[in-house]
Each structure stands twice: as structure tokens, then as C-alpha cells.
Amino acid sequence: MAVADLTRAGAPAEPGRDGALLAVSDLRVSFQTPHGVVDAVRGVSFAIGRGETVGILGESGSGKSVSVGAVMGLLDSPPARIGGAIRYGGVDLLKAPVRETRRIHGDRVAMINQDAVTALNPGLTVGYQIAEMFRVHRPGTSRADARRRAAELMDRVKIPSARQRVQSYPHEFSGGMSQRVMIAMAIALEPDILIADEPTTALDVTVQAQIMQLLAELREQTGMALILITHDLGVVAESVARVLVMYAGRIVERGPTEEVIARPAHPYTAGLMSSVPRAEHKDRKLATIEGAPPVLTAIPPGCAFHPRCGRSRPVCSGDRPELEPVTSARDSACHFAAQVFDG
Amino acid sequence: MIANVLGGYFMRRLIGSAVMLFIVMSAVFVADRNIGDPARMILGDTGTEADVLELRLRMGLEDPWHVQYGRFVAGLVTFDLGETFRYGISKPLAHGGIPESRATLPIAAERLPATFLLTGVAIALSVLVALPLGIWAAVRPRTIGDRLVNVLSLAGVSIVEYWFALILILLFAVQLDWLPTSGYGTAAHVILPALALSLRPIGRITQIARSSMLDELAKPYVTAARGRGIPISKIASVHALKNAAIPVVTTIGEETINVITGVIIIETVFGWPGIGALTVDALKIRDVPLIEATIFLLVLMVLSINLVVDLLYALLNPRVRLG
Amino acid sequence: MAAEIATSEERQARVTGGDLLRALGREPVVLLAVVFLVALAIAAGFASWLAPYDPLMPNIFAGRLPPFSEAKGMTGAVQFHVLGTDALGRDMLTRLMFGAQASVAVGVVAVAISGTIGTVLGLVAGYYGGRAETLIMRTVDGVMAVPSLLIALFVLSLVGGGLVNMVLIFAFVRWVVYARLARGITLSYRQSSFVEAARSIGATDGRIIFRHILPNMLSPLLVLGTLEIALLILAEAGLSFLGFGLQPPEPSWGLMIARGREYLREAWWMITFPGLAIFLTTLSLNLLANWLRTITDPVQRWRWLI
Numbered sequence: 001m002a003v004a005d006l007t008r009a010g011a012p013a014e015p016g017r018d019g020a021l022l023a024v025s026d027l028r029v030s031f032q033t034p035h036g037v038v039d040a041v042r043g044v045s046f047a048i049g050r051g052e053t054v055g056i057l058g059e060s061g062s063g064k065s066v067s068v069g070a071v072m073g074l075l076d077s078p079p080a081r082i083g084g085a086i087r088y089g090g091v092d093l094l095k096a097p098v099r100e101t102r103r104i105h106g107d108r109v110a111m112i113n114q115d116a117v118t119a120l121n122p123g124l125t126v127g128y129q130i131a132e133m134f135r136v137h138r139p140g141t142s143r144a145d146a147r148r149r150a151a152e153l154m155d156r157v158k159i160p161s162a163r164q165r166v167q168s169y170p171h172e173f174s175g176g177m178s179q180r181v182m183i184a185m186a187i188a189l190e191p192d193i194l195i196a197d198e199p200t201t202a203l204d205v206t207v208q209a210q211i212m213q214l215l216a217e218l219r220e221q222t223g224m225a226l227i228l229i230t231h232d233l234g235v236v237a238e239s240v241a242r243v244l245v246m247y248a249g250r251i252v253e254r255g256p257t258e259e260v261i262a263r264p265a266h267p268y269t270a271g272l273m274s275s276v277p278r279a280e281h282k283d284r285k286l287a288t289i290e291g292a293p294p295v296l297t298a299i300p301p302g303c304a305f306h307p308r309c310g311r312s313r314p315v316c317s318g319d320r321p322e323l324e325p326v327t328s329a330r331d332s333a334c335h336f337a338a339q340v341f342d343g
Numbered sequence: 344m345i346a347n348v349l350g351g352y353f354m355r356r357l358i359g360s361a362v363m364l365f366i367v368m369s370a371v372f373v374a375d376r377n378i379g380d381p382a383r384m385i386l387g388d389t390g391t392e393a394d395v396l397e398l399r400l401r402m403g404l405e406d407p408w409h410v411q412y413g414r415f416v417a418g419l420v421t422f423d424l425g426e427t428f429r430y431g432i433s434k435p436l437a438h439g440g441i442p443e444s445r446a447t448l449p450i451a452a453e454r455l456p457a458t459f460l461l462t463g464v465a466i467a468l469s470v471l472v473a474l475p476l477g478i479w480a481a482v483r484p485r486t487i488g489d490r491l492v493n494v495l496s497l498a499g500v501s502i503v504e505y506w507f508a509l510i511l512i513l514l515f516a517v518q519l520d521w522l523p524t525s526g527y528g529t530a531a532h533v534i535l536p537a538l539a540l541s542l543r544p545i546g547r548i549t550q551i552a553r554s555s556m557l558d559e560l561a562k563p564y565v566t567a568a569r570g571r572g573i574p575i576s577k578i579a580s581v582h583a584l585k586n587a588a589i590p591v592v593t594t595i596g597e598e599t600i601n602v603i604t605g606v607i608i609i610e611t612v613f614g615w616p617g618i619g620a621l622t623v624d625a626l627k628i629r630d631v632p633l634i635e636a637t638i639f640l641l642v643l644m645v646l647s648i649n650l651v652v653d654l655l656y657a658l659l660n661p662r663v664r665l666g
Numbered sequence: 667m668a669a670e671i672a673t674s675e676e677r678q679a680r681v682t683g684g685d686l687l688r689a690l691g692r693e694p695v696v697l698l699a700v701v702f703l704v705a706l707a708i709a710a711g712f713a714s715w716l717a718p719y720d721p722l723m724p725n726i727f728a729g730r731l732p733p734f735s736e737a738k739g740m741t742g743a744v745q746f747h748v749l750g751t752d753a754l755g756r757d758m759l760t761r762l763m764f765g766a767q768a769s770v771a772v773g774v775v776a777v778a779i780s781g782t783i784g785t786v787l788g789l790v791a792g793y794y795g796g797r798a799e800t801l802i803m804r805t806v807d808g809v810m811a812v813p814s815l816l817i818a819l820f821v822l823s824l825v826g827g828g829l830v831n832m833v834l835i836f837a838f839v840r841w842v843v844y845a846r847l848a849r850g851i852t853l854s855y856r857q858s859s860f861v862e863a864a865r866s867i868g869a870t871d872g873r874i875i876f877r878h879i880l881p882n883m884l885s886p887l888l889v890l891g892t893l894e895i896a897l898l899i900l901a902e903a904g905l906s907f908l909g910f911g912l913q914p915p916e917p918s919w920g921l922m923i924a925r926g927r928e929y930l931r932e933a934w935w936m937i938t939f940p941g942l943a944i945f946l947t948t949l950s951l952n953l954l955a956n957w958l959r960t961i962t963d964p965v966q967r968w969r970w971l972i
Contacts, residue, residue, distance in 0.1 A: 072569075072570040073569065073570075074566050074569055074570055098575075101572075102572045102573075102574060103572065104572070105569075105570060105571065105572035106570065106571035106572030106573065107572055110570075110571070111567075111570045111571075113563070113567055113570075115563065118562070118563040118564060119563050119564055119566075119567035120564055120567075121564045121568070121582050121585070121586070122564070122586065122661070122662070123582075123585040123586040123659075123660075123661065124581075124582065124585060132571075132573065133571060136571075136572065136573050136574070136577070137572060169661040169662075171661065171662050182567075185571060186571075363807075363808065363811050366808060367808070367811065367812055371820070374820070374821065374824060375824070378824040378825055379824060493956075494695060494953070497949060497952045497953055497956060498945075498949055500948075500952055501896065501900075501945055501948035501949035501951075501952050502945060503900060503903060503904075503923075503941050503944045503945050503948075504904075505904065505907055505923070506923050506937060506940075506941030506944065506945070507941070509923070509926075509927055509930060509937050509941070510937070510938070510941065512930065513930055513931075513934060513937075517930065517931055600813060601813070603813070604813040604815045604816060607815070607816070607819065607908075608904055608907065608908060611908065612927075622819075623908060626819060626820070626823040626910070627823075627909070629823065634820070634823075638816070638820060641813075641816060642811075642812055642816075645811070645812065645813060646811065649811070
């Protein structure tokens with residue numbers, strides 16, 4: 001069913017799809033809240049192959065973080081209601097028992113969070129927290145061995161004087177150093193896939209570049225795949241080969257990063273591009289997207305973007321556009337994708 | 344290095360506690376000597392004016408206040424808090440003359456072991472029951488079990504200890520005749536008073552353990568740990584508990600102090616020969632020197648517990664430790 | 667992640683009185699507690715009119731009658747004693763209602779006094795800082811270092827018991843908890859953007875304190891005050907039980923238990939009912955405070971309003 005969905009969408013073969021490591025199909029997530037049902041993710045499908053890099057681009061509330069939350073098994077239900085399938089190596093992460101998914105989470109699929117400072121336990125040493133990865137996922141690892149490998153990992157993520165700082169507590173680390181500790185934990189077991197959820201948003205600009213540089217180096221060394229969640233077009237442009245653009249819980253456009261940036265095929269993507277300052281157009285006034293992202297308890301019918309879209313026609317509020325191919329490598333969910341693509 | 348920092352912290356807190364004890368005892372001194380006449384209180388209405396005057400002379404109450412206060416302060420340092428002319432004295436007062444006397448602090452101090460025993464059993468019982476109960480409830484929030492624990496712990500906090508003690512006596516001693524109504528000496532004697540004293544700390548510690556575990560389990564580091572595939576049981580028992588322990592330890596300290604206040608009534612009800620019952624006796628016969636001695640020891644106990652709690656707090660919280 | 671979404675949604679809506687009542691309706695235990703407290707307040711406030719008999723007049727022919735007994739009163743009329751009589755033949759229910767008067771009076775008045783003093787001193791300490799803060803907070807530390815019950819016991823043994831003395835002593839030992847809370851909240855708001863904004867448009871200190879800071883601490887103060895009433899009712903009963911609080915023949919729940927203790931073997935109702943009265947009152951107050959805290963906590967509130 002899930003695979004059939006992908007083919008029905010008619011999207012041509014993307015690199016890595018056939019031998020997909022992780023395949024998300026028709027993922028739906030909603031939350032019960034005092035003010036109604038929040039539809040956070042409304043049918044998202046994507047796949048990632050070995051060694052691939054994919055960016056998920058979207059504003060806050062677009063559903064990108066909730067999607068990876070579902071992948072990592074972080075959503076409590078209730079209040080979350082989750083539908084669809086997330087397959088990793090023959091296991092459906094949404095249906096498999098916890099003892100099975102636990103072997104994948106942190107081990108084969110690892111994640112680093114936006115705010116490393118709060119994601120570290122203030123009461124335990126960073127060495128303990130890194131070593132715990134081995135103790136939990138590789139039973140039989142001795143305490144001393146785990147600690148030694150924790151120090152090696154801290155060295156590897158370029159934490160200065162790692163050996164002395166194994167015994168330090170998180171509050172003794174800066175934001176950037178905390179993020180390095182998170183990365184050390186994530187790569188500890190050499191995962192197939194690293195999910196980075198806004199890994200640099202909470203950091204200073206100079207530190208951001210260092211962290212992205214480190215991630216790129218580690219990826220080169222280990223060959224792991226990378227899913228990068230971000231709202232930052234610049235980060236996407238520099239770090240990933242493919243990009244998915246999300247809006248109001250759905251993928252509205254996807255394709256190779258360079259192509260999507262150079263020639264968007266969805267009005268929302270086009271809007272995002274023109275709101276980024278560029279050196280070559282420095283005399284031009286920056287455009288913004290009119291209006292605000294929809295309230296998730298009341299998503300507009302048809303294309304969710306239509307109230308903010310300059311090209312909106314009656315059909316846009318009536319029919320919801322599906323993700324369909326624009327070129328062999330590109331998909332867009334817009335009734336007028338061809339016109340947008342052609343400028 | 345940590346030991347040094349901790350040592351310095353400990354010394355500062357120790358001096359602070361000593362100053363506090365000094366201030367409290369000074370307040371007691373002022374209150375004692377300005378509200379009523381201690382000698383008249385001791386001799387009662389039947390004592391003659393001459394006897395009162397003689398007793399006042401012997402107690403040093405006729406000296407200028409600064410001489411009295413100087414002697415009082417010297418007594419605090421040398422653990423000599425004066426003498427009682429009433430408590431445990433065989434020679435009756437009413438027959439005129441000044442009664443013989445005994446030093447107060449030893450009388451009060453020999454009551455301490457009984458109180459330590461009772462307090463220790465009550466707190467140990469409370470912690471053993473409350474910690475698992477609070478954690479059990481925290482990992483299943485808003486279920487029937489959680490709500491039941493919540494209401495029961497509130498009931499524990501609302502309990503009227505001495506009334507509950509009397510109900511226990513009525514049930515287990517009078518009706519069923521399983522346990523002694525009062526007294527001291529065997530293990531059976533400690534059960535009912537310890538039970539009566541433990542309900543409130545059980546309630547409070549359960550509540551704090553539950554709510555601080557809930558707070559911790561909602562924190563981002565727990566979500567992050569789940570994302571790393573760490574079992575929920577380990578997250579709760581290592582990650583969350585380590586941080587939740589800080590408020591829990593503070594609460595256990597507070598509740599130990601509450602139990603020490605509680606023994607004042609409970610020891611009276613059960614005829615338990617501890618410092619609480621002695622305090623009530625001293626207050627009832629208005630034996631000022633003995634009152635001062637019991638208050639001195641009670642406040643000393645309270646301040647010592649606070650000191651221990653502060654030390655544990657510093658040990659548990661890495662941010663305080665080096666700060 | 668769910669919480670993030672829900673709380674950001676929450677900010678768009680204000681909680682109304684109707685929401686609160688509906689939420690209360692979904693908490694049967696709390697609702698029961700509120701009903702009990704209202705009934706208690708009525709029983710205490712109108713005891714003189716509602717109580718069936720005289721609380722002080724002994725009836726030597728009707729001593730220690732079990733619940734549901736009938737007896738001939740001193741006037742000759744037949745009296746019915748739902749909860750039995752005490753050693754002097756006085757109706758238990760009547761004495762419980764008058765005992766409630768004493769408990770409620772001590773609890774509410776002492777909390778009103780200590781709450782007002784403590785809040786004002788805490789606001790002053792937190793807002794102005796400096797030497798005033800040092801003096802106030804040192805005093806707070808000092809009073810808090812010694813258990814309140816011990817101070818009350820000591821002072822009452824010197825000056826004698828009675829309603830007024832108890833209220834004054836409770837106010838003296840308990841203002842510190844409000845001062846500590848008020849100072850903490852004031853400190854956290856003193857540097858906040860809305861206080862800075864108010865200051866920048868020239869608002870006076872008084873206006874900032876009373877219009878901007880005080881309203882933000884009313885909910886926690888309300889919760890604390892409710893808990894303190896429960897604590898003081900327990901303390902009043904305890905001190906009276908020991909003989910240092912209210913004095914006979916004053917009807918007080920604590921005194922009633924003390925008298926009942928002498929007849930533990932013969933008349934179980936003499937200690938059971940006054941003890942239950944104290945227990946149910948403090949339990950109801952604690953349940954109410956617990957619920958108020960949850961419902962006024964912006965982080966937790968959304969969970970309970972679903």
C-alpha cells in the first residue's frame with residue numbers, strides 16, 4: 001500500500017529510493033487539544049537511501065519536526081494520533097513493539113536536537129551520557145570500555161581536552177560544545193541515518209558554521225545518511241543534495257536542492273526564495289509572503305497555501321493538489337506547477 | 344578541589360547555624376524573663392514572698408540583666424543551661440523553703456535516644472513507602488492509580504496525628520489487644536507511634552516525589568534520551584530520578600523536622616519518654632530552666648537536620664557544588 | 667512536542683469562570699470538597715441559629731450517650747442526639763458546629779493578617795531590595811529556622827491560651843511564608859519587559875506594584891492561603907488538645923478530642939467525630955488548594971481543561 005502510494009504519485013525514481021533505508025509513507029499526525037484537533041502532519045511520504053542527504057525545509061508549524069518526532073518514536077499517544085507507516089529495514093516503526101524499535105532508535109537512526117543545552121541531562125556527566133549509548137545498545141560493554149570510547153568520541157567531535165572533560169557536567173559546556181556532545185552521542189554507534197532537527201538554530205552564527213562543518217566531515221568519514229530539518233534556506237543549500245519543502249503538514253515540493261533553489265515549481269517555494277537576500281540582487285527590495293501560516297486547527301480547504309498565494313484561482317480552494325512530477329527529478333503539489341516552473 | 348569547596352560551604356553553614364541557635368536562645372531568654380516571674384512560676388501561688396525572693400537570688404534573677412545574659416551566653420557555650428527546682432525533685436515544694444535542684448541539660452539530653460528512635464523509624468518508614476508510591480504514580484499520570492495515590496497522599500497530609508494515634512490505640516490496643524497502648528522498651532511499643540507520625544510525611548514525600556518526577560519526565564532531556572533508544576525504565580530510574588531527588592531530599596528534611604515537632608504531641612499521647620513529652624511537661628509546670636533546655640535541644644536538632652539537607656543538596660546538584 | 671503545540675494554542679484563549687466550573691464538574695472529589703467547605707462555613711457562621719441545642723449547658727442525666735440517642739433535656743423536652751453526647755451530656759453535633767466557629771475563625775483571621783503583612787513585606791523586599799530586603803529576609807530565615815508549632819507552644823505557655831492570643835501568634839509565625847513567596851515572584855517580575863515598559867512610560871512604584879506585579883501573584887497566594895488555613899486549623903486543634911490553646915468550656919475540636927481521650931474505651935464517638943471534622947476540613951482545603959494550583963498553572967492547565 002505504502003509503496004503503491006509512492007508510485008501512484010507518479011514521482012519518477014529518485015536516487016536511493018529503490019534501496020530505501022527509511023521509507024515514510026502517508027504519515028499523518030494529529031493532536032487532541034482543548035481547542036480542537038491540530039492536524040500537524042497530513043499525509044507525508046518520503047524515502048532516504050544509504051548515504052543520501054535530504055533537507056526538510058519549512059516554517060515552524062509546517063509539520064517537519066513532528067514528522068521526525070514520529071520517526072524517532074517521540075510522540076505520546078494520546079494526545080497524538082498517528083497514521084501511515086514508517087519502515088526501516090522491514091520493521092514498521094509505528095507498529096513494532098517498543099523493545100524492537102528501541103534497537104533502531106539511537107543505534108541505526110540517531111537524532112540531534114535543536115537545543116542541545118536542554119537535551120542533555122543536567123544531573124549526569126556528559127561522559128556518562130555518551131557511554132550510556134554503548135551500555136544500553138551494546139550490552140556487555142564494560143564500564144571502563146564505554147568510558148574510554150566516550151572520551152574518544154568527544155575527541156572526534158573536537159571537544160578540546162576531551163579526556164579531562166568526560167567527568168564534566170553539561171552546565172560547564174557552552175551551547176556549541178553541548179551540541180558537539182549531542183553529536184558524539186548520535187554518532188556513537190555509527191548509525192545509518194542521522195536526523196538533525198534544526199541543529200544550529202540555538203547557536204551563534206560563527207558556531208553554526210563549525211557545527212555544520214563538523215557534520216559534513218563526519219558524514220564523509222562514516223557514509224551515514226543525513227536528514228536535515230531546517231527553516232534556513234542557506235543551510236539547505238550548503239548541506240544536502242535533495243530537499244523537501246513542507247507547508248501546513250504536507251510536502252509541497254521536492255527535488256534536487258540546486259534545481260529547486262534555481263527554479264522553484266511551487267509558489268510557496270518561490271516565495272521563500274525571493275525572501276532571502278542575495279548578493280547579486282542587493283539593490284532589489286526583499287519580497288515577503290503575504291499573510292501568516294494557517295492555524296493548524298483550521299487549515300484552509302483545497303491547497304492550504306491558497307489564501308496567501310498570488311496565483312490563487314477558484315480551483316485552488318476547491319481541489320487539493322497532489323504531489324506530481326514537474327520534470328523527471330522534480331515534484332510539486334500545485335495546480336499551476338508548470339506555469340510556476342516556467343516562471 | 345570539590346572537597347575544599349564543599350568544606351568551605353559546610354563551615355559557612357555551620358557558623359550560620361550556630362549564630363541562628365544563639366539568636367533563638369536569646370529570644371527565649373528575653374521572653375522568659377519578661378513574661379512573668381520564673382521563680383513565682385516554680386513555687387506557685389502557695390510559695391511565700393520570702394521563698395520567691397530566695398529562689399530569685401539562687402536563680403540569679405536579682406542580678407542586673409547584662410550579668411544574667413552574660414551567664415546565659417556562657418552557659419550556652421559550656422552546655423550548662425541552669426538548674427530545675429521542680430522536675431524530678433523528690434522534696435515537695437509546698438512545704439516551704441527552697442527545693443533542691445538538678446542540672447537541666449542532662450535531664451533533657453537523656454530523653455534524646457528515645458526521640459531519635461521514634462523519629463528514625465517514622466522517617467525510614469515514610470521514605471520506604473512514599474518513594475516507590477510517588478514514582479509509580481508519576482509514570483502513569485492521570486490514570487485511576489495516579490489519582491488514587493494523589494487523593495491518598497492528600498489525606499495523609501490532612502491527617503490529625505494525635506487523633507489518628509488515639510484511633511490506632513482504640514483499634515489495635517483496646518479492641519484487638521495486639522499492641523501496647525503506651526510505653527517504651529520493646530519493638531511492639533514503637534509501632535503505633537511511628538505509624539501515627541509517618542502518615543503526614545508519607546503524604547508529603549509521595550506528592551513531591553510524584554510531582555518532581557512528572558516535572559522531570561516532561562523535560563526535553565527525557566525526550567532526547569527516548570530518541571536515543573534508552574529504555575523508559577532506565578530513563579525514569581536514572582535520568583529523571585537523579586534530578587528529582589533534589590526536591591525530594593529537601594522534603595525529607597522538612598518532614599523530619601515536622602516529625603520532631605509532631606513528637607511533642609505524639610510522645611505525650613503514647614507516654615513515650617522522649618524530649619517531646621518532656622517539653623510538654625516542662626511547659627505545663629512552667630519550669631523555665633527546663634523549658635530552655637528542651638527548646639535548646641529541639642532547635643539544635645532542627646538546625647542540624649537543615650545543615651545535613653543543605654549538604655546533601657550541594658552533593659546532589661552539580662551546579663551548586665562548584666558554584 | 668504535543669505540549670508545545672497545545673500551549674501555544676492555549677495563549678490564544680482565555681479561561682473563563684464557566685470553564686472553571688465545568689472543569690470542577692469533571693473532578694467529583696474536588697467538587698465534594700467544595701460542597702463540604704461551603705456547608706462547614708454555613709454551619710460555623712450560623713451555629714447560633716442552626717445548632718439544635720446549647721453548646722455549654724450540661725445535662726447531667728444524659729452523659730456519654732451514643733449516637734442516635736434520645737434523652738430528656740434539662741427543660742424536660744425530649745432531645746435527639748444524632749452524634750451522641752459528651753461526658754457532661756452536651757450534644758456532640760452542637761459542639762462540633764461551635765467548634766467549627768473557633769477553627770474557622772482562627773484559620774481565616776490568622777491567614778488574612780499574616781497573608782497581608784507577609785505579602786506587603788515580600789513585595790517591599792523584592793521590589794526595593796537593599797537594606798530593607800536584607801532585614802526582612804534575615805527575619806524570615808530566623809522565624810523559619812524554628813518550627814512554628816514550637817514557637818506557638820512556647821509563647822502560648824507564657825502568655826496563656828485563648829482565641830486572640832492564638833490568632834496573633836499564628837500571624838506572627840506564618841507571615842514569613844507569604845513574604846518569601848511574594849519576594850520571589852516580585853524578583854522575577856521586577857526585570858520583566860512589561861514592568862520595564864510601565865516604568866518607561868513613567869508609572870509610579872505604587873502603580874507598578876499594585877497594577878502590574880500584585881495581580882500576577884494572586885493565584886499562588888490564594889493557593890498558599892488555602893493550604894495555610896488547613897495548617898492553622900490543625901495547629902489550633904493540636905495546641906488546644908495539649909491544653910495550651912482554647913480553654914474549656916470553649917467548644918474546640920482539639921479540646922473535644924482531649925476530653926474524649928479520657929473516655930476512649932467507653933465512648934468512641936467522643937473522639938471520632940471531632941477528629942473526623944478536622945480531618946475532612948483539612949482534606950477538603952488541601953484538595954481545593956491542589957486543584958487551584960493545577961488550574962491556575964499555565965503549563966499544566968491545558969491538560970485539565972480538555
